[in-house]
Amino acid sequence: MRNTARWAATLGLTATAVCGPLTGSALADTDAAPASLYAPSALVLTVAHGDTAAMTTPVRAVTLSCAPTPSGTHPAPGSACAELRGVNGDFDALRGRDGVLCTKQYDPVVVTVDGVWQGKRVSYERTFGNECVKGSYGTSLFAF
Amino acid sequence: MRNTARWAATLGLTATAVCGPLTGSALADTDAAPASLYAPSALVLTVAHGDTAAMTTPVRAVTLSCAPTPSGTHPAPGSACAELRGVNGDFDALRGRDGVLCTKQYDPVVVTVDGVWQGKRVSYERTFGNECVKGSYGTSLFAF
Numbered sequence A, B: 001m002r003n004t005a006r007w008a009a010t011l012g013l014t015a016t017a018v019c020g021p022l023t024g025s026a027l028a029d030t031d032a033a034p035a036s037l038y039a040p041s042a043l044v045l046t047v048a049h050g051d052t053a054a055m056t057t058p059v060r061a062v063t064l065s066c067a068p069t070p071s072g073t074h075p076a077p078g079s080a081c082a083e084l085r086g087v088n089g090d091f092d093a094l095r096g097r098d099g100v101l102c103t104k105q106y107d108p109v110v111v112t113v114d115g116v117w118q119g120k121r122v123s124y125e126r127t128f129g130n131e132c133v134k135g136s137y138g139t140s141l142f143a144f
Helices: A002-011 A024-029 A077-086 A131-135 B002-011 B024-029 B077-086 B131-136
Strands: A042-049 A060-065 A109-117 A120-128 B042-049 B060-065 B109-117 B120-128
Touching: A042 B042, A042 B060, A042 B109, A060 A077, A060 B042, A060 B060, A060 B109, A109 A131, A109 B042, A109 B060, A109 B109, A120 A131, B060 B077, B109 B131, B120 B131
Parallel strands: none
Antiparallel strands: A042 A060, A042 A109, A109 A120, B042 B060, B042 B109, B109 B120
């Protein structure tokens, strides 16, 4: 199967856009064949008004795919993917920007991220005190 | 906020492509404004070899967005969205096609769907006995 993968990579098949591969370590765990040079990265981001995702209805939801090229209904896939790569897919590592002033008003906004980042499943949820605080984190990832 | 929403709707802002709305009933629950005429539908589909998603690494992951137009890295967004609309977003209602013959070999494949379908959160997982059985369900939705 590895020979098949090399052959596919050599020909540069356009299937890379659709099919994600296994990483090297994942290959050791399963006997599935890598189908492209890219680990799959496909995410759905939602935002809702409330404390927890379970108790809320999403007001907006966008898709974000980062390999082989950034795409999706996210308004800025390129910079969102760059931001995610910058923190190595660790959403908690996104920090508030300096110089953003927000009130302490409690009007919570909950953001969720589900799907796959570089071959690993993602299920993330984060609640911000209000819309301004949400907007102060990172630059483009949560701006949808 | 409601006046702002009306103004945006009147101008027919292209933001409708990005921002999902609240449904009428959801509006009663929160004070957020509808941002488009479409309930958000954004999904990530994954496939992995194994019994359960939790125990497996996804080999492929694609995005699928169905409103306002079908899009995503899914190879056939149009027919996948049509199929989902046909079962009203009920993945369990997808039936195996007649006339497909599969062996009983147990080589399980697990499919997951996460995100939002017409404004409602989705977290779905289904295991098929083998790849052939998976391929016999629906037509295009799980064919990625």
